[in-house]
Amino acid sequence: MRYMILVKSIPDFETQPATGFQPDPAVFAAMAAYHEELASAGVLLDANGLKPSRAGWRVRYAGAHRTVIDGPFTESKELIAGYTLIQVASRAEALEWARRFPNPVGAGQPAEIEVRELFELDDFAPSAELERFRALDAAK
Secondary structure (H helix, E strand, O other), rough: EEEEEEEEEEHHHOOOOOOOOOOHHHHHHHHHHHHHHHHHHHHEEEEEEOOOOHHHHEEEEEEOOOEEEOOOOOOOHHHEEEEEEEEEOOOHHHHEEEEEOOOOOOOOOOOOEEEEEEEHHHHHHOOHHHHHHHHHHHHO
């Protein structure tokens, strides 16, 4: 079972320059230690931080029309600042790892992470399209 731990952004992060951002050394150290634990346990698949929304864009769909909207985006509580992707045996194990996730903005500060299970190909009904995705997976 794969789970993505999503780190929610905060207004202070969104106002930082897209380049040259330096995290709080204590937070960075706690994150490094946590991710080393994940790697040692063999459950870490990937992890990364995202630059502030001003460095990104959205694509809005309306029928066949697509509109590109450049960042920054105003609702920082709905933005993602980073993620950690883990593979574990159960929801309970994912929950235990999530409980140990360091506060992404510093001890004692209000923050939020969200954990979501990823779909696996076996979750879908057999189809020709599913086999196309299986072929893509096999080619990795």
